[in-house]
Amino acid sequence: MKIAVLGGGNGAYAAAVDLTEQGHEVRLWRRDKQAFQEVLNTQSIQLKDAKGIRDVSLKLATPELKSAIEGAKLIVIPLPATTQQSLAKQLAPVLEEGQVIFLPPGTFGSYVMSKTLIEAGCKVNVLFAETGTLPYLARKYDERTVSVSGRATRLPTGVFPSDQSSKAFKILQEAYPAVEPIEDALDGALMNAGPIIHPPLILMNAGPIEHFDKWDIHDEGTQPAIRNVHKALDAERIKIREALGYKAPHFPLDDHYNSDGEEWMYGNGAHEKLVDGEDWFEPLELKTHRYMREDVACGLAFLVSLGDWLNIPVPTAAGLLAIASSVIGENLRETGRTIESLGLANKTKDKVQELLRKGRVQYEVN
Structure with missing residues (x-):
């Protein structure tokens, strides 16, 4: 499967090498080109784990977002929640119909990013999923080396909009078999450890x-x-x-x-x-x-x-x-990120649940 991994932190590097070793076609994007230069030059990341130390060659390491996103079924974003709104604005013109965006974890970023995409004029329908933790216990040693000391065995994950959960889980579980379906994205956000x-x-x-x-x-x-x-x-x-x-x-x-x-x-x-x-x-x-x-x-x-x-x-x-x-x-x-800052404080529980099921339709109505 073609997968885009976005970010330059511990989780992004770990995801890029782990998914590559599973046989997926992984493209890694990072916005900081200077810090990314050694990976760009070698098109690889050095991995240290229980099996030892080895170089893992990526399908593509690139500072160009469109090159990473093009044709990907799954987009993995193991970035801090603080980056979600700005990244959504960058993604708006390059996303493709039906792509699944995975936020591990999300901190209700599914709603934040979906709302931001619509405000930025994005017309394609994408699905979001978020879970309770990074799929990896990982730390970078330097800008080309990541240590992975553990991998998640259970990933409770909710989809936004939840009406399309089955489609999202089919793609997610191909990359992350540890994913366990739960009710919706807020359910997933409230699993965040x-x-x-x-x-x-x-x-x-x-x-x-x-x-x-x-x-x-x-x-x-x-x-x-x-x-x-x-x-x-x-x-x-x-x-x-x-x-x-x-x-x-x-x-x-x-x-x-x-x-x-x-x-x-x-x-x-x-x-x-x-x-x-x-x-x-x-x-x-x-x-x-x-x-x-x-x-x-x-x-x-x-x-x-x-x-x-x-x-x-x-x-x-x-x-x-x-x-x-x-x-x-x-x-x-x-x-901080609150129900007030997200514009949801005046909604009833029923309305929020409807929003979680239907997704972007609600923004257009309101």
């Missing part, structure tokens, strides 16, 4: 993060007090899911940490594998890092706004969002 796992880790470890050159929030930084906050925050996510009518499995974060629990997205024992290596022993700049700008400003703000919309108290989520706002000096409840 990032806004649950990362805000407590960065905010409750803010002291050592700013003091030391590097601090492994997943190892030294994951202590019982922080896990208790994880549990409370995840309980609020699940409460919101249930209020919206979404059924179990909810993929509770506890299953990631407990090796003998229900299999989580990366399989049993994934946390131990993650902290065994040093790929996550990285410097963090609290104001700009994607854990703050994506998982807090987009994901956590969205969760808090859903709680307000549904009249469901989410004190842990709201408290963490308020602390994060104080840390960076910005009111993220006002500036």
Whole structure:
């Protein structure tokens, strides 16, 4: 299958090499041509995983978006949520009818990007899908080398519009057999693990993060007090899911940490594998890092706004969002990705569910 992978980060590099080794025809696009130059020159990425170190030759590495998108059945976008709106504007003139756009994870980017495409005048019908995590535990060593220490074994995924789910899943599962169909894109957005796992880790470890050159929030930084906050925050996510009518499995974060629990997205024992290596022993700049700008400003703000919309108290989520706002000096409840900023706060649950089923038709009517 012809697949376009968009981005230059950990997930994009991992997707490009993994899908290539599965036998797919992969074209990798990155907007930063200077940083991309070595990959452009060699048309390959160096992969390090349990099998060793090897070069993986791509079908095409290109800084030209149209060249990557042309003829692709599937477009994989493992980019931060903060890039979705600007990227949708770039995609508007080059997308083709029937393409599937996969956001792993999405943070309700399906709605954001679909709405932006329509506003940009895109006339073709494309499908969106989003899931709860990157399909890979991966970190780049440099601009040509990526380390993949784990791969997702379960990817709960929702499609927008959900009326066309079967078509999307047929394409998605050809590339990612771990994809598990769930109800719709909001269901998928509320599987996103990032806004649950990362805000407590960065905010409750803010002291050592700013003091030391590097601090492994997943190892030294994951202590019982922080896990208790994880549990409370995840309980609020699940409460919101249930209020919206979404059924179990909810993929509770506890299953990631407990090796003998229900299999989580990366399989049993994934946390131990993650902290065994040093790929996550990285410097963090609290104001700009994607854990703050994506998982807090987009994901956590969205969760808090859903709680307000549904009249469901989410004190842990709201408290963490308020602390994060104080840390960076910005009111993220006002500036973040929220149901208000998406223009959905005045809609009933029934209307939102109809929108999730039908997709772009609703924009044209409204």
